[in-house]
Amino acid sequence: METQQEKEILRGGQFIVKETKCEDVFTPEDFNEEQKMMRDSVKEFNDREIIPHKDRFEAKDYALTEEVMRKAGDMGFLSVSVPEAYGGMGMSFVSTMIVCEYISSGTGSFSTAFGAHTGIGTMPITLYGTEEQKQKYVPKLASGEWFGAYALTEPGAGSDANSGKTTATLSEDGKSYKINGQKMWISNAGFCNLFIVFARIENDKNITGFIVEQDPSNGITLGEEENKLGIHASSTRQVFFSDTVVPVENMLAGRGEGFKIAMNALNIGRIKLAAACLDSQRRITTTAVEYANERKQFNTRISDFGAIKMKLAEMATSTYAGESASYRAAKNIEDRIAMRQAAGNSHQEAELKGVEEYAIECSILKVAVSEDLQNCADEGIQIFGGMGFSKDTPMEAAWRDARIARIYEGTNEINRMLSVGMLVKKAMKGHVDLLGPAQAVADELLGIPSFETPDYSELFAEEKEMIAKLKKVFLMVAGAAVQKFGPELEGHQQLLLAASDILIEIYMAESTILRAEKNAKRFGEKEQEIQIAMAKLYLYNAVSIVEKNGKESIISFAEGDEQRMLLMGLRRYVKYTNYPDIVDLRNTIAEKVKADNMYNL
Numbered sequence: 001m002e003t004q005q006e007k008e009i010l011r012g013g014q015f016i017v018k019e020t021k022c023e024d025v026f027t028p029e030d031f032n033e034e035q036k037m038m039r040d041s042v043k044e045f046n047d048r049e050i051i052p053h054k055d056r057f058e059a060k061d062y063a064l065t066e067e068v069m070r071k072a073g074d075m076g077f078l079s080v081s082v083p084e085a086y087g088g089m090g091m092s093f094v095s096t097m098i099v100c101e102y103i104s105s106g107t108g109s110f111s112t113a114f115g116a117h118t119g120i121g122t123m124p125i126t127l128y129g130t131e132e133q134k135q136k137y138v139p140k141l142a143s144g145e146w147f148g149a150y151a152l153t154e155p156g157a158g159s160d161a162n163s164g165k166t167t168a169t170l171s172e173d174g175k176s177y178k179i180n181g182q183k184m185w186i187s188n189a190g191f192c193n194l195f196i197v198f199a200r201i202e203n204d205k206n207i208t209g210f211i212v213e214q215d216p217s218n219g220i221t222l223g224e225e226e227n228k229l230g231i232h233a234s235s236t237r238q239v240f241f242s243d244t245v246v247p248v249e250n251m252l253a254g255r256g257e258g259f260k261i262a263m264n265a266l267n268i269g270r271i272k273l274a275a276a277c278l279d280s281q282r283r284i285t286t287t288a289v290e291y292a293n294e295r296k297q298f299n300t301r302i303s304d305f306g307a308i309k310m311k312l313a314e315m316a317t318s319t320y321a322g323e324s325a326s327y328r329a330a331k332n333i334e335d336r337i338a339m340r341q342a343a344g345n346s347h348q349e350a351e352l353k354g355v356e357e358y359a360i361e362c363s364i365l366k367v368a369v370s371e372d373l374q375n376c377a378d379e380g381i382q383i384f385g386g387m388g389f390s391k392d393t394p395m396e397a398a399w400r401d402a403r404i405a406r407i408y409e410g411t412n413e414i415n416r417m418l419s420v421g422m423l424v425k426k427a428m429k430g431h432v433d434l435l436g437p438a439q440a441v442a443d444e445l446l447g448i449p450s451f452e453t454p455d456y457s458e459l460f461a462e463e464k465e466m467i468a469k470l471k472k473v474f475l476m477v478a479g480a481a482v483q484k485f486g487p488e489l490e491g492h493q494q495l496l497l498a499a500s501d502i503l504i505e506i507y508m509a510e511s512t513i514l515r516a517e518k519n520a521k522r523f524g525e526k527e528q529e530i531q532i533a534m535a536k537l538y539l540y541n542a543v544s545i546v547e548k549n550g551k552e553s554i555i556s557f558a559e560g561d562e563q564r565m566l567l568m569g570l571r572r573y574v575k576y577t578n579y580p581d582i583v584d585l586r587n588t589i590a591e592k593v594k595a596d597n598m599y600n601l
């Protein structure tokens with residue numbers, strides 16, 4: 001049963017049918033003193049222990065990764081999300097995002113090691129472990145005395161994670177399981193002390209999770225370090241289990257519960273991965289503008305060329321958008337956890353349900369921010385020209401390191417399809433009312449459009465109207481597609497991908513506008529001029545993406561009069577009354593980034 005209070009908070013995915021007031025979103029400008037202190041301390045750690053050693057990380061110095069992980073443990077950074085009862089700091093969800101963000105930008109190698117340990121290597125125990133399991137393992141993981149790894153993927157089971165062939169066989173005396181199988185791409189495998197291993201018992205439909213201590217004398221062997229494109233000093237190995245004995249009390253949750261554990265651990269991993277990309281985007285933008293302000297061609301600083309200004313503006317804008325959406329969702333999760341705890345749930349249950357509720361937003365953020373980081377790094381190389389292609393400049397490694405974020409924690413294709421799939425499921429369960437609003441849009445399409453020009457004098461009046469119209473595009477496309485294909489929609493992947501891109505752009509654009517609006521109200525419009533420009537630029541780009549994907553979708557499933565009507569609706573919903581001067585917006589943003597010689601927004 002839900003409490004009354006719960007019903008009043010926007011549920012995950014509800015943003016697509018409801019308007020959010022800017023006062024109701026959390027932004028990085030809302031960090032409290034404790035969070036700011038934490039951020040500064042993590043930044044300082046990153047500047048001291050990670051950034052100066054980039055060359056060693058690139059040279060595959062795995063020992064350095066382990067050494068810095070231990071130092072992070074000494075500083076308490078590995079324990080931020082662990083409850084105090086198990087030796088952690090028990091900090092809020094937003095605070096854990098901050099740590100994850102600011103510790104991750106030095107190198108993807110450390111970022112991956114940190115994420116694999118604190119997220120998927122530790123969380124399955126804090127969230128699903130028994131009291132004994134938590135007492136036994138979590139304090140060691142929180143302090144950095146032990147390191148964790150997460151062994152789900154197998155050579156034949158990647159995206160299809162529940163299809164793994166690793167087996168767990170109960171001993172005759174019923175006291176232990178023997179694990180046999182091969183795991184692949186396991187981050188931290190080379191130096192971890194325990195694995196969260198997923199294996200199948202008999203012919204169970206779903207896999208089961210186990211806590212397996214690393215002990216080579218217990219049938220555990222490792223493959224060689226993988227020879228990877230990026231994240232060179234992140235230990236990634238195959239792990240072979242041969243009659244590895246695991247006591248029955250090391251089973252996580254119940255038999256057959258492993259797939260659920262794996263998916264929920266990944267939900268948290270996804271939003272944290274978005275956070276991990278953010279400070280990298282910031283640093284890449286800063287490094288790019290520093291170079292562009294120095295480098296001269298044709299007797300001109302290259303940062304004075306419109307072509308370079310355009311890149312700097314887009315890089316800064318996507319960074320700002322990523323920050324806006326990540327912290328909006330993180331605070332929603334935090335509030336939901338608090339609400340559940342207030343309603344009597346244990347911390348464990350509350351956190352699980354809180355994150356699960358926003359699984360759609362977690363997938364959206366994973367996709368959007370990992371792709372923005374990749375684009376940022378790519379444009380960073382372009383701004384450096386030939387020097388960008390050299391291993392002696394930071395862009396080359398940043399570009400390679402960024403690439404993995406689109407693959408792990410569920411590939412971006414899988415996350416795109418999940419985001420829409422989960423939303424449709426929520427609608428079917430009655431958690432988000434898509435049907436009513438979709439019907440209202442269908443009715444509106446049959447009516448005569450209003451030709452009145454609304455009053456756009458207030459800040460973002462037209463932009464907010466545009467967001468409402470983009471939501472109608474989603475409802476129009478998704479509603480018609482669900483009606484047409486019903487449960488078969490799952491098989492129409494290109495349609496799902498297009499719908500997902502529409503969903504993603506709406507969430508990102510709306511979050512960006514709400515942050516700029518909230519800050520303009522409290523700090524003044526003049527002071528927030530650049531942020532306002534970024535919100536407008538982001539929205540403009542989002543509208544083009546929505547238009548392209550909407551058009552492709554409609555043409556793919558509708559014909560004749562229906563197609564004409566839907567395309568007409570699409571044109572109506574992506575049309576500005578007053579088009580923003582995008583070149584001017586980009587120039588304004590770029591001049592600020594150039595003047596600051598850094599991303600400072």
Ligand SMILES: Cc1cc2nc3c(=O)[nH]c(=O)nc-3n(C[C@H](O)[C@H](O)[C@H](O)COP(=O)(O)OP(=O)(O)OC[C@H]3O[C@@H](n4cnc5c(N)ncnc54)[C@H](O)[C@@H]3O)c2cc1C
Pocket residue numbers: 116149150151152153157158159160184185186187188228231236404407408409410411412413414493
């Ligand atoms: C450096 C690195 C570190 C990693 N760390 C870990 C770790 O610590 N623990 C762990 O368990 N795993 C880890 N992984 C594994 C990672 O999670 C998987 O690589 C990822 O889930 C994709 O699985 P796959 O490689 O088998 O690709 P596949 O699943 O074979 O996918 C190949 C392509 O097909 C697409 N595809 C697959 N299924 C579908 C579908 N149904 N519909 C449409 N498209 C589809 C994918 O999107 C992708 O583009 C790591 C991987 C790497 C490279």
